Amino acid sequence: MFLSYSFRLAMQSIWREKWINLLSVLTIAAGLLIITLALFSIYNINLATKKLPEKFSIMLYLKDGLSDQDIGNITAALMKDNAVEKVKYIPKDEAIKELRGVIKDADYILEGLNENPLPASIELKLKQKYFDPSTVKRLASDIKRIKGVDEVEFGEQFLTSIHSIKTGVQTLGILLIAILSAGIIFVCYSTVKILFYRKKEEIETLKLLGATRGFIRAPFVIEGGLLGGAGGFFGMVGALAFYYGLFNRLTLTMPLFKGVVFPFEMFIFLPLVGLFLGITGAIIALGRIRF
Amino acid sequence: MIHFYNVSKFYENQTAIRNITFSVEKGEMAFITGKSGAGKSTLLKLIYVAEKPDEGKISIAGWETDKLKESSIPFLRRNIGIVFQDFRLLDNKNVFDNVALTLRIRGVDENEVKTRVFDALKMVTLRHKTGSFPKTLSGGEQQMVVIARAIVGEPTILLADEPTGNLDPDTAAGIIRVFKEINAKGITILIATHNRELFRNTGRRVIRLDTGNFVGEEAG
Known part of the structure; x- marks a missing residue:
């Protein structure tokens, strides 16, 4: 009874102040759409960096003349490290075979060589959670100290760049989300505050007639929630329009975008996010009601 | 008291x-x-x-x-029912809704609200004005609405x-x-x-x- 009456009052107020409310809804929708796009970028960059450890490896080039026992010792020492997922020994013969496969059209390079110039090596793959520049550098320095290891190679520059991009995008994204969320709360706060001041006389009368704080607050909180929810809904519509209208077409013509994923399950919650931010803004706007 | x-x-x-x-x-x-x-x-x-x-x-x-x-x-x-000097009627609500406000604040069932509001308006002889808005009423009528609003909550x-x-x-x-x-x-x-x-x-x-x-x- 009490809630249905409050809901009715909220709907009447939304209609009566339709222009200010429409403006708020569109502002919230724009904010949530930008949040969506930020999340979309973070999500895909995370996805891309998660796939990197599968492709990334540290190569250990071994000294010549090591016995099977020495190689076994090196492999065992490597496997002791928590960060190591798997090791693969590549003998000299296999290394030259691989090289021949790679330089098919320029096999003159290897012509006339009396002995195999390539060293035996060990390819080392890392576990997903240890895939960061500091661990890789630490591991590379440990490996260098193992007896029988001649050289260690990994794409240090590449690894650092990818990590910086990932951290940068995540930080920027989180910052953007925090600022825009605060912005959305502020929009709802301002809208509800304006409506509250416009109804100051009416609220005074309600207080004198015996209305509780809950009765006075409820229509404003519902209104804030509805504005946020509607903003979230339109933000979601905007995100879907972005996907079907632009992104989907880009993937058809530009293969670069083929691996990019649009996380629908994340975005259907936008109206709920809007509802939550709207209610938060309204509650802050109403503050403490004194009798 | x-x-x-x-x-x-x-x-x-x-x-x-x-x-x-x-x-x-x-x-x-x-x-x-x-x-x-x-x-x-x-x-x-x-x-x-x-x-x-x-x-x-x-x-x-x-x-x-x-x-x-x-x-x-x-x-x-x-x-306490209060009859204010400046009426304090809500201009955007009609007579019925102004009087009903007292009961809605108390969470009274909507059917009971109707019965009690009409009873209160009967007492101040304003039942024929239920759909009117305060600005369209005379000073005396507005004061009667305020009295009805004050007594409807018993x-x-x-x-x-x-x-x-x-x-x-x-x-x-x-x-x-x-x-x-x-x-x-x-x-x-x-x-x-x-x-x-x-x-x-x-x-x-x-x-x-x-x-x-x-x-x-x-x-x-």
């Missing part, structure tokens, strides 16, 4: 009420009179806790106002602040007649007015104030 014990109220060095002690008993209809600035409105505000006394104690329908938590104020106010106390302020004598007499009917149902009524005609020959108790001081009682 209403008890003031040595109550004083000051506004920035000005005395609104000074050391007043009086009681209004259950079922009584009494008047407070005095010139403008005598403290009549302040006294009513102290009863419905829009103001708090600086000194003394007030007891309303068994509630000690100095011990009252802020969150309990609405529940005390539900025992309060134990009815307070009226200058209820006939800008009304012609006939309308004023009509309003006093309605108050008497309400009082006959056992509701305690306290009316603040500077208009002596209002209580003349009523036989009711009149409390006289002058610049915040209690100056005596008389029979109207």
